[in-house]
Amino acid sequence: KAGVTQTPRYLIKTRGQQVTLSCSPISGHRSVSWYQQTPGQGLQFLFEYFSETQRNKGNFPGRFSGRQFSNSRSEMNVSTLELGDSALYLCASSLTPGLGDGYTFGSGTRLTVV
Amino acid sequence: AQSVTQPDIHITVSEGASLELRCNYSYGATPYLFWYVQSPGQGLQLLLKYFSGDTLVQGIKGFEAEFKRSQSSFNLRKPSVHWSDAAEYFCAVGPDNTDKLIFGTGTRLQVFP
Numbered sequence: 001k002a003g004v005t006q007t008p009r010y011l012i013k014t015r016g017q018q019v020t021l022s023c024s025p026i027s028g029h030r031s032v033s034w035y036q037q038t039p040g041q042g043l044q045f046l047f048e049y050f051s052e053t054q055r056n057k058g059n060f061p062g063r064f065s066g067r068q069f070s071n072s073r074s075e076m077n078v079s080t081l082e083l084g085d086s087a088l089y090l091c092a093s094s095l096t097p098g099l100g101d102g103y104t105f106g107s108g109t110r111l112t113v114v
Numbered sequence: 115a116q117s118v119t120q121p122d123i124h125i126t127v128s129e130g131a132s133l134e135l136r137c138n139y140s141y142g143a144t145p146y147l148f149w150y151v152q153s154p155g156q157g158l159q160l161l162l163k164y165f166s167g168d169t170l171v172q173g174i175k176g177f178e179a180e181f182k183r184s185q186s187s188f189n190l191r192k193p194s195v196h197w198s199d200a201a202e203y204f205c206a207v208g209p210d211n212t213d214k215l216i217f218g219t220g221t222r223l224q225v226f227p
């Protein structure tokens with residue numbers, strides 16, 4: 001079956017702009033989480049959604065937001081982009097909330113802010 | 115607060131040699147423990163996970179890991195490394211009542227022929 005699909009794969013934006021990233025989980029998976037990966041900070045948890053509700057949020061400013069749709073697809077939005085937002089953004093899905101099922105990660109969206 | 119330490123930033127081994135990647139965690143109870151692998155430009159692939167039970171866990175691609183509560187460690191091992199194992203390896207820990215994974219800083223594995 002298809003894995004976790006993230007679009008677009010690459011994105012270049014200008015400082016001050018906003019961006020929306022998309023994630024389609026594995027069919028049947030209802031929990032979606034987002035992580036940011038940078039060389040300096042490593043992998044950091046952004047937020048997690050289940051049944052269109054945000055269950056957990058990491059320590060990121062309010063410029064970072066997300067949502068989940070009824071078909072479990074998720075989007076994350078970053079407004080007023082800063083150079084430091086350049087990163088690989090990874091989406092992960094699981095059958096249910098909690099870590100028991102383990103996460104399946106997508107290939108990520110590489111965001112470059114110039 | 116929970117934390118994960120991967121002491122080795124970079125490891126180089128010869129193809130066919132054995133491998134052990136170290137991971138130490140800090141957490142009050144028994145955590146959920148994971149090892150992921152990331153190839154360049156790719157996402158994370160789950161190698162194995164430990165929740166409870168047998169402390170020696172078998173994973174994909176011939177990898178295994180052993181949970182040692184007394185040492186707060188969850189080291190990853192492979193008896194014979196293949197060139198295709200070259201990648202970055204991440205250890206992660208999570209409390210069972212949330213969905214948040216805390217990752218280590220990763221170990222980059224280089225394999226020489």
